[in-house]
Amino acid sequence: MYLVGAGPGDPGLMTRRSLELIADADAIYYDRLIPPGALDGARDDAELIYVGKQPGVPSVPQEEIGERLTRAARAGKSVVRLKGGDPFVFGRGGEEGEALHEAGVEFEVVPGVTAGVAATAYAGIPVTHRDDASAVAFVTGHEDPKKAETALDWAALAAFPGTLVFYMGVKRLGENAAALIAAGRDPEEPAAAVERGTWPGQRTVGATLATLAAAVEREAVKAPALIVIGDVAARREALAWLERRPLHGRTVVVTRARAQASGLAARLRGLGATVVELPAIRIESRIDTDEVRAAAATIGDYGLVCVTSPNGADLLFEALAEAGRDARALAGATVAAIGPGTARALAAHGIAADVVPQRFVAEALVEALADVEVEGKRVLVARAAEARNVLPDALKERGGEVDVVALYETVREAADAEAVEAIQAADYVTFTSSSTVKSLTEALGDRFPAAARIVSIGPVTGAAVREAGLEVAVEADRHDVEGLLAALLADAATH
Numbered sequence: 376m377y378l379v380g381a382g383p384g385d386p387g388l389m390t391r392r393s394l395e396l397i398a399d400a401d402a403i404y405y406d407r408l409i410p411p412g413a414l415d416g417a418r419d420d421a422e423l424i425y426v427g428k429q430p431g432v433p434s435v436p437q438e439e440i441g442e443r444l445t446r447a448a449r450a451g452k453s454v455v456r457l458k459g460g461d462p463f464v465f466g467r468g469g470e471e472g473e474a475l476h477e478a479g480v481e482f483e484v485v486p487g488v489t490a491g492v493a494a495t496a497y498a499g500i501p502v503t504h505r506d507d508a509s510a511v512a513f514v515t516g517h518e519d520p521k522k523a524e525t526a527l528d529w530a531a532l533a534a535f536p537g538t539l540v541f542y543m544g545v546k547r548l549g550e551n552a553a554a555l556i557a558a559g560r561d562p563e564e565p566a567a568a569v570e571r572g573t574w575p576g577q578r579t580v581g582a583t584l585a586t587l588a589a590a591v592e593r594e595a596v597k598a599p600a601l602i603v604i605g606d607v608a609a610r611r612e613a614l615a616w617l618e619r620r621p622l623h624g625r626t627v628v629v630t631r632a633r634a635q636a637s638g639l640a641a642r643l644r645g646l647g648a649t650v651v652e653l654p655a656i657r658i659e660s661r662i663d664t665d666e667v668r669a670a671a672a673t674i675g676d677y678g679l680v681c682v683t684s685p686n687g688a689d690l691l692f693e694a695l696a697e698a699g700r701d702a703r704a705l706a707g708a709t710v711a712a713i714g715p716g717t718a719r720a721l722a723a724h725g726i727a728a729d730v731v732p733q734r735f736v737a738e739a740l741v742e743a744l745a746d747v748e749v750e751g752k753r754v755l756v757a758r759a760a761e762a763r764n765v766l767p768d769a770l771k772e773r774g775g776e777v778d779v780v781a782l783y784e785t786v787r788e789a790a791d792a793e794a795v796e797a798i799q800a801a802d803y804v805t806f807t808s809s810s811t812v813k814s815l816t817e818a819l820g821d822r823f824p825a826a827a828r829i830v831s832i833g834p835v836t837g838a839a840v841r842e843a844g845l846e847v848a849v850e851a852d853r854h855d856v857e858g859l860l861a862a863l864l865a866d867a868a869t870h
């Protein structure tokens with residue numbers, strides 16, 4: 376049984392131990408404020424049980440959580456109890472651990488990065504500082520300061536020689552600030568509220584102890600948020616590294632149809648954007664056909680083998696393996712790859728392509744094959760089902776005996792409802808190829824984000840956008856990921 380902290384929201388702040396335990400667990404009992412994708416590494420057959428509290432919704436009572444954990448652990452299961460931040464910092468991990476101990480269940484506690492240091496760090500507020508604060512106090516803001524039996528000693532907090540960090544402090548901020556001032560804390564002391572710290576869309580509102588409550592109300596700051604009171608709150612100006620990033624607060628949609636898209640997503644995240652990746656197409660293998668089986672069994676008879684995509688390369692070798700063959704079957708053939716990516720995929724299977732054009736379109740491959748003898752030779756073109764006939768036609772014209780086999784089909788992926796919802800307020804949609812324009816606009820239909828500005832990698836893609844009835848806001852000058860980013864950044868600076 377493991378009581379595990381999941382950190383404050385940024386998945387990158389989950390500990391290695393937490394990820395190991397999640398990957399191994401039979402059952403995971405999780406709270407509301409765990410990072411997006413925190414459970415992605417769980418086993419397919421793991422039980423994922425939500426036991427979080429939500430304002431206004433009846434939740435699983437604390438005793439029942441304890442009983443359920445105990446029962447699962449006694450059944451011999453590997454159980455993870457996953458909590459936001461650190462399990463022992465306002466996380467009731469102490470109570471759950473005690474209940475387990477009483478029930479005779481052994482457990483391990485895995486600390487997490489607590490919001491009090493993480494949300495502040497992401498907001499550019501050092502909770503201690505040589506000049507400003509030699510101590511920091513984590514305080515619950517949940518208590519009613521007017522209650523006689525309040526657990527908080529307001530006089531002591533007012534006199535505390537350092538930074539005060541209030542958790543759960545938004546609702547009672549006005550009362551708490553008043554109680555501190557009444558007990559002698561300086562009303563002019565710098566203060567800040569950090570909303571959704573380390574999550575996409577993190578926001579910080581700065582003021583003084585006396586004015587923060589009004590500022591928080593005006594800016595409609597919502598939980599989860601931390602309240603920081605102390606001179607360190609004014610250090611934000613120099614240290615707010617995250618909120619200074621050029622795409623902070625912007626949501627950008629990336630279609631995940633090409634290998635380069637994940638590089639684009641990572642670069643956008645680095646610039647501060649919230650990135651939603653949508654799968655636009657999916658590869659469906661077709662190697663289980665007589666046509667492919669025959670080609671694989673007799674591949675040694677071909678003088679020239681043309682491979683037109685990295686997927687094609689992988690599936691060709693899968694088909695060869697099914698036929699009991701390997702790379703040696705291609706020993707006598709000239710092998711042509713449509714571009715460097717396909718050549719790399721072939722290399723991974725032990726084949727150094729003989730012909731690789733730099734531009735990866737069929738026309739370029741036809742050109743690059745100009746010096747290869749084709750007349751009277753058997754030629755295999757291994758490719759996608761829906762490809763153009765430029766290459767086989769050209770090779771036939773030159774006297775080749777051409778067999779075309781379809782190794783796979785690219786099918787349009789239905790966008791999942793959650794992702795579609797997530798992109799409705801997107802600021803940008805990026806397109807890196809005309810095929811993704813087609814598949815994404817078809818998949819989204821009238822749920823294409825209406826206000827999003829469209830960034831196109833180049834003129835061909837741009838034409839496809841206009842053909843789909845949409846407007847191109849920016850077109851890259853350089854037709855690669857860097858060019859696309861530069862165009863997007865320039866646009867974001869003025870919109």
Ligand code: SAH
Nearest residue numbers: 460461466489490494542543572599600601
């Ligand atoms: N165990 C958690 C705290 C749970 S109490 C931890 O160690 O972080 C819940 C409170 O934590 C929220 O009301 C809020 O004050 C604070 N909190 C949690 N996540 C936060 C975040 N990402 N940004 C700002 N405050 C957060």
